[in-house]
Amino acid sequence: MTNLQLIATCPMGLEAIVARELQDLGYADTRTENGRVNFSGGPADICRTNLWLRTADRVLIKMGEFEARTFDELFEGTKAIDWADYIPANGEFPVQGRSHKSQLSSVPACQGIVKKAIVEKLKLAYRTEWFPEDGDLYAIEVQLLKDRAQIVLDTTGPSLHKRGYRKLVTEAPLKETMAAAMVLLSRWRPERPLYDPFCGSGTIPVEAAMIGWNIAPGLRRSFSSEPWPIIGQAAWDDAQDEAFDAVRDDIPLQIGGSDIDGSAIEIALASAAKAGLAKQLTWQTMPVHEVRLEGEYGCIITNPPYGERLGTDREADRAVRELGAIAAAAPSWSVFALSPSREFERDYGKPAHKKRKLYNGRIECSLYQYLGPLPPFRQTERQD
16 A cells, blocks of 8 residues: 555646646646546555645545446446455445436435445455445545546545634635735735735734745644554654654744724734744734835735625725735735736736736636735746
């Protein structure tokens, strides 16, 4: 079991970012598809990737893939997998499913067939007719696309965006994974100031600080595969020790945020404290037009409010105009703003240098990128 086929799932548009993260972690064989990045590794790599991936949703084991135009083909393909290598006799193994453009279109029926096939295979391995399913969780999903079935095993549990530091959220929270993606796409570095004038519950500044200090985002949470015998506690201990040793908390940070909603700032303060970053981040309750950016060559990274999310269209348009005004007063700064508005550039006051399509939940957005000059010590680097 040293060479597993693994999958890091992610929102559409973030595949290249997840692939870059995996490559930075040392996984050179990445292969991207819509909403996922395939790579290979052993049990220890399940630990490392769950702890370190900032922009992925889950890490899955690809258990099998085969043609399945009939229920018999689905049953036999599933039964051919060596399930006892993974699931103990008392393991809990619920089955979820999806089907798209396939003859087997009834998801509940497909889930039932897969469950039955797994039970039959485990009966042969454990020589029993009944499984209590009162042990650790082994969540399984059958994915049918164009009459081809893929069976996967979830190693993560609750989605990777649930870092463990944010217990309360504002009315329209930005997922931690998307906030981290925005910071990574900006190519910000910790020696530069960073500010979010629409910080809400503070997710972008907190994620930026974790990136700046090289804090693995999964250090404050648990994963469903932690008790699995196929991995072992030693592998988790080694991965966590590696992550703790990699923290660079001696780097000074210039990261702050503000929001007109004082209750949101209270949540941001609590989140920063929970993340162990209370003294590294600054927060203010103020409207955007009062923001004055301090320092040179900084980055505004933000998710302005918009009609579908908060407030009215008129208020959202005004917020973007005010964002453009404070950015104009700081010409050495770069701006990265996530918005679904097709009129964003008009309201901001000038066209973006680059735009990248991303999805904030199910809302199609663009990351509008206004690239200021690089700091003198980074003039030879490329900003993209």
